[in-house]
Amino acid sequence: MTQLPARAGVGFKAEHAQDIFGNDPAVGWFEIHPENYMVAGGPRLAMLEKLCAHYPVSMHGVGLSLGGGETLSENHLADLKRLVDRFDPAMVSEHIAWSSHEGLYMADLLPTPMTKTSLDHLVQAIETVQDYIGRRILIENPTSYMPLPQNSIPELDFITEAARRSGCGLLIDVNNVYISAHNLGFDAGAFIAAVPGxxxxxxxxxxxxxxxxxxxxxxxxxxxxxxxDPVWALFDQLISRIGPRPTLIEWDNDVPGWDVLAAEAALADRYLDHGAKPLLEAAS
Structure with missing residues (x-):
């Protein structure tokens, strides 16, 4: 299995295929949503095959409903495992959210209550996925728009405990931290400072x-x-402390031309280079 490099990557969009294939743009890796490729065959899988032949690829799920407290869909797990086995992605990740209830799929990432019961369910769900696909996954911190009245565990404690107990890792979405801090009134810098590197x-x-x-x-x-700019500042704060990590530029709506997306990735790479310097200086 290849590793994701500690460089900037971007989400793969079919409208950029002509800019990518044959031109070998200087991005470190690509991300795809596996749900878009859970098909029997056809051009989507052919395109993914071509992408994986040239770049490391991360699969970032949006439909497992890890935080729903219900038994995970056997069909969804089987479809995910089929993709993982065939394409051997460098990373697999999912959201801490729920998107289905009693067999009804809602095509959204709904907030998981941060309680002891929800934590136990989340840990069990993560372990189920990891056992099923045979590899460690990452879980992403959520975006919050209002506090849930039943919440009893701080978010960072909740996601850290879930990772420690299940053996998974964390995918830290810095934009989510900034948005949640603004909407709920907590200190984004303090959150970033406490993330376990x-x-x-x-x-x-x-x-x-x-x-x-x-x-x-x-x-x-x-x-x-x-x-x-405030999100870039939080990103710089994080990587200056923990060192460079594979970093994705997410742009899923009002998708720009390839040149705009590539420029954002190049800027992220400059931040990653800068974030590596304090660690190199400390080691010298």
């Missing part, structure tokens, strides 16, 4: 927007804009 296997960066209602001071995780 030994668990971090990947980082995500993305753009966000303010809610259209002028009466609401709410940020929305839209993945539709360049990374905001």
């Amino acid at each position: 030994d668990l971090v296997g990947e980082i995500h960066l993305a753009g966000h927007e303010r809610d259209a209602n002028p009466d609401d001071d709410v940020l929305i995780d839209t993945h539709s804009r360049p990374v905001a």
Whole structure:
């Protein structure tokens, strides 16, 4: 199995295929959502085969419903394992969220209550996935828009305990931290300062927007804009402390031309190079 390099990657979009194949752009890796490739055959799988032949690829799931407290879908697990076995991705990750209930799939990432019961269910779900596909996964911190009244465990404690108990790693989405801190009123810098570096296997960066209602001071995780300056600052804070990690530029809506996306990845690479310097200086 190949490893994701501690460089910037981008989400693979079919509209960029012509810019990617044959041109070998200087990005470190690509991410795909496995749910888009759970098909029997055809051009999607052929395109993924070609991508995996040239770049390390990460599979970032959006549909397992890890945080739903219900038995995971056997069909979804089987489809995921089939992809993992065939394409041998460098990383597999999922969201801490729920998206299905009693067989009804809602095509959304809904918030998981942060309670002891939910934590126990999440750990069991992570272990089920890891046992089924035969490898360690990463779990991503959520985006929060309002506090859930039943929450009894702080978010960072919740995701860290889930990772420690299940043996998985963390995917830290810095944009999610910034949005949640703004919406819920906590200190994003303090959160980033407390993230356990030994668990971090990947980082995500993305753009966000303010809610259209002028009466609401709410940020929305839209993945539709360049990374905001405060998010870059938090990213720099994180990697200056824990060192470079594979870092994804997420841009899933209002997708720009390849040159714009590649420029964001190049900027992330410059931050990663800068973040490596304090560690090199400390070791010399």
